[in-house]
Structure formats: C-alpha cells, structure tokens
Amino acid sequence: MPRTPEQFEKLREEKRRQIMDAALELFANEGYHSTSISNIAMQAGISKGLMYNYFESKEELVSSIIDSGIEIMEDLFDPNNDGVLTTDEFDFFVNRSFDALAENLSYWKLYFGIMMQPLVFEIVREKYHKIIEGTLGLLVEYYKKQGVEDPESEAFLFGALMDGISMNYILNPDIFPLEKIKKTIIERFGHKD
Amino acid sequence: MPRTPEQFEKLREEKRRQIMDAALELFANEGYHSTSISNIAMQAGISKGLMYNYFESKEELVSSIIDSGIEIMEDLFDPNNDGVLTTDEFDFFVNRSFDALAENLSYWKLYFGIMMQPLVFEIVREKYHKIIEGTLGLLVEYYKKQGVEDPESEAFLFGALMDGISMNYILNPDIFPLEKIKKTIIERFGHKD
Amino acid sequence: MPRTPEQFEKLREEKRRQIMDAALELFANEGYHSTSISNIAMQAGISKGLMYNYFESKEELVSSIIDSGIEIMEDLFDPNNDGVLTTDEFDFFVNRSFDALAENLSYWKLYFGIMMQPLVFEIVREKYHKIIEGTLGLLVEYYKKQGVEDPESEAFLFGALMDGISMNYILNPDIFPLEKIKKTIIERFGHKD
Amino acid sequence: MPRTPEQFEKLREEKRRQIMDAALELFANEGYHSTSISNIAMQAGISKGLMYNYFESKEELVSSIIDSGIEIMEDLFDPNNDGVLTTDEFDFFVNRSFDALAENLSYWKLYFGIMMQPLVFEIVREKYHKIIEGTLGLLVEYYKKQGVEDPESEAFLFGALMDGISMNYILNPDIFPLEKIKKTIIERFGHKD
DNA sequence: CATGAATGAGTCTTCATTCAT
DNA sequence: TATGAATGAAGACTCATTCAT
Structure with a gap:
C-alpha cells in the first residue's frame, strides 16, 4: 500500500x-x-x-538555510507592518533582536561568516541588502520624528552598533555583557530627549 | 660578484x-x-x-599576512606605550583607526573574513584576543578616569561600535558616511562630560 | 471483479x-x-x-527495444520465407527498408548509435550478425542468379550502401534525397542486365 | 638548473x-x-x-583527438587545393581514404561512435559538416564534368557509400573485402563513360 | 634560486538499483 | 501493483604540496 x-x-x-x-x-x-x-x-x-x-547543490542548501533565517529576521522588524516605528516598537525591536541572536547563535555565526566572504553568495547578500535598506529607512524616519539632527547618520551608526554587538557576542558569547549593553542601547539610541 | x-x-x-x-x-x-x-x-x-x-604552506602564508597586519594595528594603540590613554590619544586613535581602515581596505576585508570563519584560524584569533584584551583594559581605565558609571560595559560598547563601523564600511565603502560617523564617535564616546 | x-x-x-x-x-x-x-x-x-x-535493468530495457526492432527487420527480408529472392522481392525489400527507416527514425537512430558503441552491447551485435549473415547469403545467391561476376563483393557493397544511406539519412533527414536515391539503388544494384 | x-x-x-x-x-x-x-x-x-x-576536461580531450583527426582528413581531399578534382585525384582520394581508414582504425571507430551519438559534441559535428559540404561540392562539380545526369544525387550516393563501407569495415575489419571493394568503387563511381 | 610537471587525497555530484510502505 | 525515499559506488574535477631538473 x-x-x-x-x-x-x-x-x-x-x-x-x-x-x-x-x-x-x-x-x-x-x-x-x-x-x-x-x-x-x-x-x-x-x-x-x-x-x-x-x-540541488551545496549552494542551494546554504541558500535555503539563509532564506529560512531571513524569515525570522523579517518578523523582527516593524511587527505591525504599518511602516512606522514607535518608541515601544523600537525597544521591542532591540530586545527581540538580541534575544533572537542568543537563541539562534548558529544561524548568526553562519550569517556573519558568509556575509564577510567576498564574491560567494552575491544572491544572499542582495536579499539582505533589501532588508537592510528597508530597516534603515524606518530608522531614519524614527530619528526624524525624535528630532535628531542628522537622522541618516544616526541610523547608520545604530545599524553599525547592532552589527558590532552581534559580531562580538557571536565571537565571545561567554564574555560579552549582552544584557547590560542591551539596556544601554535602548537608553542612548532609542529615546532622544 | x-x-x-x-x-x-x-x-x-x-x-x-x-x-x-x-x-x-x-x-x-x-x-x-x-x-x-x-x-x-x-x-x-x-x-x-x-x-x-x-x-611553508598556504596557511602559513595567510598567517604571515595577518601577523604583519597585527603590527600595524599594534602601533595604532597607545602610541607612547605608557599604558595610559589621554583624551588626545583617544581622538588620535579613532582617527587613525579609520584612516588605517580606508587605507588598507584589503587587509581589513581579509581580517574580518577570517575572523568569522570558525575553527580554521584559531591561532590567529588568539593573537587578536591578546591585543583586544590589552585595548579593552586601556579603554576601561580611560572610561574610569572620565568618570563613566560602568566603564567596562562602555569599553565593550565602544569596541563593538568600532567593529561594526569597520564591518559596514568594508561591505559598503561607497555608501557608508565614515567621516561624519568618525566625528560623532569622538564626541559621544570620547569625552564624557 | x-x-x-x-x-x-x-x-x-x-x-x-x-x-x-x-x-x-x-x-x-x-x-x-x-x-x-x-x-x-x-x-x-x-x-x-x-x-x-x-x-530487470536499464540494459535489459534497451536490449528489449532492440529485440523488438529486430523483429520488424526480420519481416523486411524474404517475405515468403522460401530462402530465395526474386527481382520483385528485391525491389520490394529496398522500398520497404527505406520506408521503415523514415517511419521509425527514432529506432534507427538508436540502432546506429548503439552499433557504433563498442563492448557495451556485444549481445545485441551478435543477434544482428546472424541476420546480416542470413541476408548476405540471400544477396549472394541473388547476385549469382543475376550473373554478377563477383557476387560476394557485390553483396557486401550493396549492404554497405544500404547502411551508408541509412546513416546519412538519419543524420540529415531534411537534406538527404532519399526518394531519388532509392530509385537509383534499384536500378543500379537490383537488375543486373 | x-x-x-x-x-x-x-x-x-x-x-x-x-x-x-x-x-x-x-x-x-x-x-x-x-x-x-x-x-x-x-x-x-x-x-x-x-x-x-x-x-581542461574530458570533453576537451576528445575534442582535441577529433580535431587532430580532422587534420588528417583535410589532407585527404583535393591534394593540390585548386578546388577542382581530376579523375586521377578521384582515384587517389578513394585509395587514400581507405588506406587512412585501415591505418587509423581506432580514430575512425571513435569518429563514427561519436557521430552517431545524439546531442553530444555538436561542435565536433559542425566542424565535420563544413568539411563534408566542401567535399560534396567538389564531387558535384566532378560529376558534372563527367556528364552525369543528376550530379548532386550521385555525390550523395557516393558519400553514403563511402560512409557505409567505412562503417562496415570498422565493425568487421577481418571479413570485409576492402581491397576488392575499393577497385569496384573506382570503376563504378569514378569514371563515368 | 627557480620552474612547472606530477601526485593523490579529497570534493561535489550523478544515477542505477533496492526497499519500506 | 505502485511510489519515491534511500543507498552507495563511481565519476569528473580541484588543488595543496612535492620533486626532478
């Protein structure tokens, strides 16, 4: 049967x-x-x-893994999908981001490992670019609303910081004081008043 | 002859x-x-x-390249080697770091690419760890002197930020506003008063 | 049921x-x-x-295909099975052969493709050998009766010609002037007087 | 040194x-x-x-072998390169062709084996097509000069015959009466008077 | 010192065949 | 009878490394 x-x-x-x-x-x-x-x-x-x-191939395998990670990532941002970030959502985003980082350490190791490899997986990188651009836009709007002087630079700075923290935590999860840093981030980069 | x-x-x-x-x-x-x-x-x-x-081997070759990069990196920190960082030295350090980044883009691409590759270059990573620890120590002292509340976290945060900026600049040297960010860094993470 | x-x-x-x-x-x-x-x-x-x-296997599959093709081929020759070829039967044979070729192009493509592959299909080849030998014998008798000087060579020549025409037609069915050639064959290789 | x-x-x-x-x-x-x-x-x-x-690859290897065979083949035709075939040259061509066949049996086995394989090595086939077309042209001219009624068909017929003989000889070099056939060919397909 | 031919272990990938369901 | 998941042996190809010259 x-x-x-x-x-x-x-x-x-x-x-x-x-x-x-x-x-x-x-x-x-x-x-x-x-x-x-x-x-x-x-x-x-x-x-x-x-x-x-x-x-189909080793490359399709890794590509599928990355794709499935992207889905997680997408849910992280702008949860109610209205294209606008409130302060609460900002806090939530930071918290959720780092929680996701700690929970899916393997995935993020792979992600950073691949992103820093030249030439390989341009496709993957393009997908990320789109997401990043979307997020950057959201952040710029957010900082504008918050009355920040140069919202674009601020968004870049915040993005770089998130990446740097992620990278450092990935390389040294035992030493890096993620929880403390999380709070500091929210205070210093979330509420501009 | x-x-x-x-x-x-x-x-x-x-x-x-x-x-x-x-x-x-x-x-x-x-x-x-x-x-x-x-x-x-x-x-x-x-x-x-x-x-x-x-x-001797491909691995020794890449290891030598990294080593020679480390020397440049070492010169960046604590130029007068007295184990203490003044505010001027801090500013100088930030400026020099990013100048070095822009000047030796290839090297830093390689460095980040390798750092995110697990296992393979444990040896290389150990060398870096030593430097990082030394630098962290310096920064902690610096932030202590500046009267920062949690100098250790601040040092981690600053380190992560530097890494994140480097990473973003490496991936998108044409878009990333390195000069503006440089100034912001010095203002917001150098002089704590 | x-x-x-x-x-x-x-x-x-x-x-x-x-x-x-x-x-x-x-x-x-x-x-x-x-x-x-x-x-x-x-x-x-x-x-x-x-x-x-x-x-049972891929090989048995192809072998079966060939076998089933052989049966068609066998019917082509000496239709009344009396072991003798008349001039009418000769004409009929040539006509039928080429008709069969045009009608079963796929089969003949396969047949020629396999015949030229050494080693792999020895078995198949043996079966053909038998048929060919039988046919050659018939042709030799035919040419003897027709008073040809060297009937054996003539039979070989005719056989080679049939193969050559088939091959060329298979490779270029659109260009090769099969109909004209058919007539020429019958005239020049059928009736020796 | x-x-x-x-x-x-x-x-x-x-x-x-x-x-x-x-x-x-x-x-x-x-x-x-x-x-x-x-x-x-x-x-x-x-x-x-x-x-x-x-x-570079298995395919390039076989392609190189074929190419080097083509060179031999090219020398066979129209030895003085004047674009015209005399009766003597025709005889010479037939003789040389079959001598070359007997001398390079392996090559011709490979050649026929590949030519009858579909899809594979279209490139190789194209090269041959050019040569064949050139030769066909020569033959048509030759038969025109000889006063043959339908020179084109005659050229096709002759070409097919050469292929068929080659194929049969390759498959059964011990049985096939190449020498006798050679003479017959020259008599029946060379001198049309 | 300098060359590039030569090696062989290792990589990704394919595919005829078997088997649990 | 019928399915397609699973196997494993084999294939083409790559490349760090060695070595004769």
Whole structure:
C-alpha cells in the first residue's frame, strides 16, 4: 500500500529540516568551505546521495538555510507592518533582536561568516541588502520624528552598533555583557530627549 | 660578484612581501578558500614551486599576512606605550583607526573574513584576543578616569561600535558616511562630560 | 471483479510497450548514457520503481527495444520465407527498408548509435550478425542468379550502401534525397542486365 | 638548473600526444562514456590529476583527438587545393581514404561512435559538416564534368557509400573485402563513360 | 634560486538499483 | 501493483604540496 502524496510531502519536509539543521550546525562551527557534503550527511544520519534528493547543490542548501533565517529576521522588524516605528516598537525591536541572536547563535555565526566572504553568495547578500535598506529607512524616519539632527547618520551608526554587538557576542558569547549593553542601547539610541 | 648575506636577506624579504601583497589582494577579493596557490603565484609573477621557498604552506602564508597586519594595528594603540590613554590619544586613535581602515581596505576585508570563519584560524584569533584584551583594559581605565558609571560595559560598547563601523564600511565603502560617523564617535564616546 | 490472467498479461504487455516507447524516444534523441531511468519513468508517466517491475535493468530495457526492432527487420527480408529472392522481392525489400527507416527514425537512430558503441552491447551485435549473415547469403545467391561476376563483393557493397544511406539519412533527414536515391539503388544494384 | 621554456614545451607536447593516444585507444574500444579519466590515466601511465594539466576536461580531450583527426582528413581531399578534382585525384582520394581508414582504425571507430551519438559534441559535428559540404561540392562539380545526369544525387550516393563501407569495415575489419571493394568503387563511381 | 610537471587525497555530484510502505 | 525515499559506488574535477631538473 503506497504512501499518499501528503505523507510523502510531510516526510520530505521533515527530512529537509533535518538536513538543514545538521548543515547549519556544521557550517556555523566549521565554516562553509570546510564542511563537506559527507560531513553534513553523516551529521544528519543519511547517505551522501540523499542530500541531492532534497537540495540541488551545496549552494542551494546554504541558500535555503539563509532564506529560512531571513524569515525570522523579517518578523523582527516593524511587527505591525504599518511602516512606522514607535518608541515601544523600537525597544521591542532591540530586545527581540538580541534575544533572537542568543537563541539562534548558529544561524548568526553562519550569517556573519558568509556575509564577510567576498564574491560567494552575491544572491544572499542582495536579499539582505533589501532588508537592510528597508530597516534603515524606518530608522531614519524614527530619528526624524525624535528630532535628531542628522537622522541618516544616526541610523547608520545604530545599524553599525547592532552589527558590532552581534559580531562580538557571536565571537565571545561567554564574555560579552549582552544584557547590560542591551539596556544601554535602548537608553542612548532609542529615546532622544 | 657574490652578494653579502645582508643583501640576500633583503631580497628575500622583498620577495616575501611581494608574495604576501599578491595573496592579500586575492584573499580579500576572492576569499581564502577560493584563492589557489596557482592564482597567488601568477599574481605575484613567480612559479608555484617558488612560493614554498618562502612560505611553508598556504596557511602559513595567510598567517604571515595577518601577523604583519597585527603590527600595524599594534602601533595604532597607545602610541607612547605608557599604558595610559589621554583624551588626545583617544581622538588620535579613532582617527587613525579609520584612516588605517580606508587605507588598507584589503587587509581589513581579509581580517574580518577570517575572523568569522570558525575553527580554521584559531591561532590567529588568539593573537587578536591578546591585543583586544590589552585595548579593552586601556579603554576601561580611560572610561574610569572620565568618570563613566560602568566603564567596562562602555569599553565593550565602544569596541563593538568600532567593529561594526569597520564591518559596514568594508561591505559598503561607497555608501557608508565614515567621516561624519568618525566625528560623532569622538564626541559621544570620547569625552564624557 | 478480478481480472483474468489474460487481461493481466495484456495490461502488462501494454505497460511494457509504453515504457519501451518512452525510452526509445529518449535514447534516440539524448543518447543511451545521457538518459537516466528517472527521465524514462517520467516520460512514461510512471514511477522509477515500477520500471524495475517490467525490466530487470536499464540494459535489459534497451536490449528489449532492440529485440523488438529486430523483429520488424526480420519481416523486411524474404517475405515468403522460401530462402530465395526474386527481382520483385528485391525491389520490394529496398522500398520497404527505406520506408521503415523514415517511419521509425527514432529506432534507427538508436540502432546506429548503439552499433557504433563498442563492448557495451556485444549481445545485441551478435543477434544482428546472424541476420546480416542470413541476408548476405540471400544477396549472394541473388547476385549469382543475376550473373554478377563477383557476387560476394557485390553483396557486401550493396549492404554497405544500404547502411551508408541509412546513416546519412538519419543524420540529415531534411537534406538527404532519399526518394531519388532509392530509385537509383534499384536500378543500379537490383537488375543486373 | 631549471629547464628552458623550450624544453618544457617539448615535454608538454609529447605528453599531450601520449595522453591522446591512450585516450583514443580506450574511447575507440570501450566507448566515450564507458571510458573514465582513471582508465585513461592508467593507460597513459600518469596520475588522474595530471590529465587536467594538459586538457581542461574530458570533453576537451576528445575534442582535441577529433580535431587532430580532422587534420588528417583535410589532407585527404583535393591534394593540390585548386578546388577542382581530376579523375586521377578521384582515384587517389578513394585509395587514400581507405588506406587512412585501415591505418587509423581506432580514430575512425571513435569518429563514427561519436557521430552517431545524439546531442553530444555538436561542435565536433559542425566542424565535420563544413568539411563534408566542401567535399560534396567538389564531387558535384566532378560529376558534372563527367556528364552525369543528376550530379548532386550521385555525390550523395557516393558519400553514403563511402560512409557505409567505412562503417562496415570498422565493425568487421577481418571479413570485409576492402581491397576488392575499393577497385569496384573506382570503376563504378569514378569514371563515368 | 627557480620552474612547472606530477601526485593523490579529497570534493561535489550523478544515477542505477533496492526497499519500506 | 505502485511510489519515491534511500543507498552507495563511481565519476569528473580541484588543488595543496612535492620533486626532478
């Protein structure tokens, strides 16, 4: 009695997730280039060939992982989707960002590792660019409303700070005082009065 | 007309430099893994075999490049080496840091690219850690003197900010308003009164 | 309402034919090695696994296709099976051969493609050898009766010509003047007086 | 004391030839797809990797072999290059063609094997097409001069015959009466009076 | 010192075939 | 009977490194 298409689809989705999880773990901890398909297959408990039943190539695999991370990221910003950031939303955004960072350390390791690799994955970088630009726009509007003198620079500065904090936390999660920093950020970069 | 040992040493050093420059250029623009020894030799105008006369391996080559970058970095901090940072020295440090960034973009691309690659360059990372710790110490002292409430967090924050700015500038040197940001940094993170 | 064994057998035979047709199409147009079982299954509208229910292996599949083609070929020769070729039968043979060629282009593409592949299909080749030998014998007898000086050579020549024409027509069906050539053949190689 | 560029060039050319010879042998006897780079390297007495020092890919290798065969082929036709075929040249051409066939059996096996493979090596096929067209043109002129009624068809017929003979001889060099056929060809297709 | 030919382990990928359901 | 997930052996190709000259 053969499985129904629905059963197959469900199995496929689960296995896909399983492979992506295994791959993310390895990519994050060993680097994309240093992780072989063999490694991934072993970690996922499957055969080498099976990976290609789920992903067309190593590149599509990492691209899928990144994409699925992007979705998380998108939810982070402007939760009610009205194109405007309130102070409460700003606070929420900072808090949520760092929570997400701590919760998905592997993903962010991979993300930063890839973003800093030249040439590779221009596609991925383009996707991020769009998100970043959107966010920057939101922030500029926010700082304008807050009466900041040079809102654009302020937005850049804040963005850089978020990146820097993320990077430092990723490299040294045990030492970096994320919680304290979080508060400071909100005070000094959120409410401009 | 045999050359003196000194002349030999000088020639050797020049050739080493020449290879390192070629390699840096390629590593920064194409990535470490995507750059082959062949590429480097071609770019340096020498033969593949000769490279191994100057560097034991690809890894030693990249390690040497990083090391030589570290020296530049070391000179940046605490110029008079007295273990104390004055406000003028702080300003100077910020300015010099960003100038160095703009001047040696390739090197910093490589540096960030490698720092985010796990496992591979643990050795390199250790060297950096030492420097960072030293610098952090200096900053903490500085902020203490400036009467900052939580000098340690402030030092971390400042460090993260510097990293974040560097990273953003590296990824988008044409867009990122480095000069404006530089001034803001000095105002907001240098003089605490 | 269970089916009778005969119905089963008929269904089986139909499905077999369906798979063979799909495979022939692909083998002929993409080549044997470039055609995967997946491709064939897809083209035949069945699953990969089911294919193995009807054919033991890819090789048996192609072998079956060839065999079924051989049967057509056998009917071409000596229609009344008396072991002797009359001039009318000769004419008929030439005409029928080329008609069959034009009608089953895919099959002949496959046939020639495989015949020129060494080693792989020795078995197939042996079967053909037998047919060819039989045909050659018939032709030799025919030319003897026609009073040709060296009937054996003439038979070889005629055989080579038929192959050559087939090959050229297969490679360039649009350019090759099959109809004209057909007539010439009959005139120059059929009636020797 | 390093080798001079000339020495290197000479060594390279020799090794290239050595690899091509090994590959031709295998391609001809086992088929292109059934011959692995490993096989070729073993046959040539070199390592797998070295092949790629001399040829960019398996396809470039076979393409080079074919190209070098084309050169032989080109010399066969119209030896004095005046664009006109005399009866003597026609005889010479037939003789030379079949001599070349017998001498380079491996090459012609490969050639026919590849020509009958669909899709693969369109490039190769295009090169041949040009040669064939040139030759056909020559033949048409030749038959016109000889007063043949339909010179174009005659040229096609002759071309097909040459191909067919080649094919049959390749498949059965021991049985096929090449010498006799050669004479017959010249008599029946060379001198039309 | 200098060259580039040579090696071989390792990489990604394909695909005929098997098997649980 | 029918499905497609799973396997694993094999293939083309890359590249850091060594070595004869």
